[in-house]
Amino acid sequence: MTITSAQPDRFEIWRERLSGSVASITITFIIVMAVGLLWVGPRFVSTSNIGIIGSFLVVPLIVGACAGFALLAGVVDLSIGSMVGFASALFAIQIAGGMDPWIAAPLTLLACVAMGAINALAIVHFGADAIAATLGMLTALRGMTWVITGIGGASGAIFAFHPGLFGMANSRVLGLPVLFLLAIVLSLIAAGVVTKTRLGRHVQAVGGDDKAAARAGIPVARVRTFALLLSAFGAGVAGIVFVAQLGSAARATGFGLEFQVYAALMIGGYSILRGGVGNPVGGMLGLLVVAGVSNIIELKAISPYYTNIIVGALLLGAVLLDRLRGGDPYE
Amino acid sequence: MGHKTYGAATSAGALAFGLVLGFGAPAAAQDDGFTLGMMVGGNPCCEWMKSQGDVARALAEARGWNYMELSNNNDPATALRNAQILVQEGADAAIQFNGQPSSNPAIAQVMNAAGVPIVTYDIAQEGMYFVGIDNLGAGIAGGEGLGALVRDEWDCNPDLVVSAEGAAAGIVNEWRTGGMRTGLRNICPEIPDERWVSFESQGDAAVGLPAARDLLAAHPEAVRIAVVGLNDGGVLSLIQAAEQLGRADEVMGWGQDGAFITGDNVNPALKGSVFYFLESYAVNAIRDVIEPIAAGDAPPVRWEAGDPASQVQGCPVTAEEPATVPDMEERVRLLLEAPAGTTAYDLFCPNR
Numbered sequence: 001m002t003i004t005s006a007q008p009d010r011f012e013i014w015r016e017r018l019s020g021s022v023a024s025i026t027i028t029f030i031i032v033m034a035v036g037l038l039w040v041g042p043r044f045v046s047t048s049n050i051g052i053i054g055s056f057l058v059v060p061l062i063v064g065a066c067a068g069f070a071l072l073a074g075v076v077d078l079s080i081g082s083m084v085g086f087a088s089a090l091f092a093i094q095i096a097g098g099m100d101p102w103i104a105a106p107l108t109l110l111a112c113v114a115m116g117a118i119n120a121l122a123i124v125h126f127g128a129d130a131i132a133a134t135l136g137m138l139t140a141l142r143g144m145t146w147v148i149t150g151i152g153g154a155s156g157a158i159f160a161f162h163p164g165l166f167g168m169a170n171s172r173v174l175g176l177p178v179l180f181l182l183a184i185v186l187s188l189i190a191a192g193v194v195t196k197t198r199l200g201r202h203v204q205a206v207g208g209d210d211k212a213a214a215r216a217g218i219p220v221a222r223v224r225t226f227a228l229l230l231s232a233f234g235a236g237v238a239g240i241v242f243v244a245q246l247g248s249a250a251r252a253t254g255f256g257l258e259f260q261v262y263a264a265l266m267i268g269g270y271s272i273l274r275g276g277v278g279n280p281v282g283g284m285l286g287l288l289v290v291a292g293v294s295n296i297i298e299l300k301a302i303s304p305y306y307t308n309i310i311v312g313a314l315l316l317g318a319v320l321l322d323r324l325r326g327g328d329p330y331e
Numbered sequence: 332m333g334h335k336t337y338g339a340a341t342s343a344g345a346l347a348f349g350l351v352l353g354f355g356a357p358a359a360a361q362d363d364g365f366t367l368g369m370m371v372g373g374n375p376c377c378e379w380m381k382s383q384g385d386v387a388r389a390l391a392e393a394r395g396w397n398y399m400e401l402s403n404n405n406d407p408a409t410a411l412r413n414a415q416i417l418v419q420e421g422a423d424a425a426i427q428f429n430g431q432p433s434s435n436p437a438i439a440q441v442m443n444a445a446g447v448p449i450v451t452y453d454i455a456q457e458g459m460y461f462v463g464i465d466n467l468g469a470g471i472a473g474g475e476g477l478g479a480l481v482r483d484e485w486d487c488n489p490d491l492v493v494s495a496e497g498a499a500a501g502i503v504n505e506w507r508t509g510g511m512r513t514g515l516r517n518i519c520p521e522i523p524d525e526r527w528v529s530f531e532s533q534g535d536a537a538v539g540l541p542a543a544r545d546l547l548a549a550h551p552e553a554v555r556i557a558v559v560g561l562n563d564g565g566v567l568s569l570i571q572a573a574e575q576l577g578r579a580d581e582v583m584g585w586g587q588d589g590a591f592i593t594g595d596n597v598n599p600a601l602k603g604s605v606f607y608f609l610e611s612y613a614v615n616a617i618r619d620v621i622e623p624i625a626a627g628d629a630p631p632v633r634w635e636a637g638d639p640a641s642q643v644q645g646c647p648v649t650a651e652e653p654a655t656v657p658d659m660e661e662r663v664r665l666l667l668e669a670p671a672g673t674t675a676y677d678l679f680c681p682n683r
Binding site for chain 1 (some may be wrong): 373398402406407409412420433436437
């Protein structure tokens with residue numbers, strides 16, 4: 001009798017644990033790891049392979065950690081991919097002109113934050129639709145990137161190899177890229193801010209119900225402005241990292257990155273249209289899951305044309321899981 | 332909060348578990364036989380990008396080699412990651428088409444450091460074997476083809492000469508469109524400078540359409556319009572814009588690459604093109620570079636476009652001539668049935 005009464009409690013505890021937003025992506029992540037280990041073998045989790053995946057993930061991780069705040073605050077920022085391209089072009093043209101990276105980097109970040117401020121002005125202070133406003137910024141930044149890269153010559157690229165930057169961007173600790181480890185730490189710090197601080201709770205509250213948040217005395221406009229500035233700042237940092245890693249910037253840099261990042265964030269539990277939902281750890285795991293799936297396909301020499309099908313299926317699965325665990329229906 | 336804390340702890344644990352497992356695990360490589368890695372361009376614009384991989388795969392498998400294909404997704408960072416994966420997986424040689432060559436110096440560094448020889452198509456990079464078309468020569472040939480038509484039909488007096496650019500292709504765009512303008516001037520040197528205009532087509536008929544419409548709107552008086560371009564798609568964007576505006580009666584275009592000059596629905600204003608037979612590049616790369624490497628007799632790395640490791644021959648054709656040229660799918664099939672080393676130029680060029 002005692003046993004039978006204890007079983008439902010334990011079941012209930014596990015059901016609750018597994019229904020959390022981060023729990024479902026954690027399970028997906030573990031499944032991907034297991035599939036990779038069983039199908040590809042130990043080299044799937046070799047330091048070399050994780051290093052390759054990690055190097056590639058630095059930019060999306062930084063962008064995702066910062067743009068996630070905008071999503072949480074209920075203002076999707078579609079300009080992040082173009083912002084990365086803009087930042088990379090601006091940073092590269094300064095480096096190519098012989099400027100010290102330590103001067104070029106803050107100037108680049110300042111320009112990106114200024115662009116983010118324009119987003120914030122349009123959305124927060126003039127009440128523009130976030131999708132429309134940031135779509136406009138996406139287009140404008142893409143144009144600016146083309147103008148800047150045009151200065152670099154006919155190749156459509158700016159070659160800005162800097163040995164010090166390149167060495168820093170590609171340095172490793174225990175076989176893993178330092179920048180990847182830092183990007184992981186950044187995601188964990190973001191998660192800490194979201195879940196443990198008053199600022200994080202304010203961001204979630206504003207995204208969840210801005211009117212209720214305002215009634216509770218939360219400065220909605222200030223919180224959303226902060227989120228949009230942070231999103232732009234993160235994209236700026238990512239653009240600089242991109243140049244440091246590749247030694248160049250191109251017109252295509254950042255093209256489509258917004259879809260790559262937001263797809264992964266949604267797989268990780270965020271919602272594009274519903275603020276207040278998601279956790280940076282979930283977003284990080286979403287990016288790792290997508291990268292892990294792509295890597296399995298690559299290492300098994302399966303046609304790369306299947307990758308998008310699988311990522312799309314994962315995204316649909318994440319949406320379904322979100323509904324099953326009680327997320328709001330699409331309104 | 333409890334859920335999130337638990338989830339975060341679990342995920343951090345899972346990540347740590349994975350990383351711990353990885354330490355010490357070897358980055359195992361394919362060690363049985365010769366492995367050819369292929370990095371396809373990955374731009375969804377063009378059937379030929381996929382066909383380049385299909386032909387390389389078939390030729391590699393016919394030789395008993397291992398074959399690993401990755402897509403660059405038209406993204407420079409992905410291309411660099413792919414190069415790292417090929418090195419990790421023990422590729423003995425690699426081929427790439429990288430439409431975003433800004434990462435080529437980094438890729439060359441990775442491959443050269445690992446001692447993996449790499450062939451690159453059409454966009455030259457120091458440290459990589461160059462296999463490709465003579466873009467400037469192909470451009471001049473196409474321009475002279477269109478010039479002959481402009482001379483015969485318009486007495487070298489067009490209202491406008493439009494160049495459909497694709498700046499993202501970098502120097503390749505400069506060579507092709509610049510070559511076409513040079514070729515046209517060779518035949519019709521008297522066309523005044525103010526009649527030469529250009530627009531950004533991005534090498535795609537649909538993408539370039541709005542810019543092409545804008546250009547035509549800015550030149551309402553132009554009737555006889557000659558069009559050159561980076562490729563057939565770019566030229567078609569201007570032709571289709573003229574059709575939308577009811578101004579296509581006297582438009583003559585001449586493209587590059589031959590992508591839209593075969594089949595049953597060739598646009599009548601597309602008067603000619605230059606076939607590159609892009610699907611066939613792997614024949615050149617494997618015959619002239621990869622096979623010698625596999626045999627232990629690596630050729631010297633000739634990386635400059637002017638002194639290529641293997642030259643692909645362009646095939647200028649008028650719109651009437653490609654009727655005998657099969658479509659891409661059929662060309663790939665026939666190419667793979669042909670004796671080893673036979674190129675699509677050998678099989679299909681009407682003017683060879």
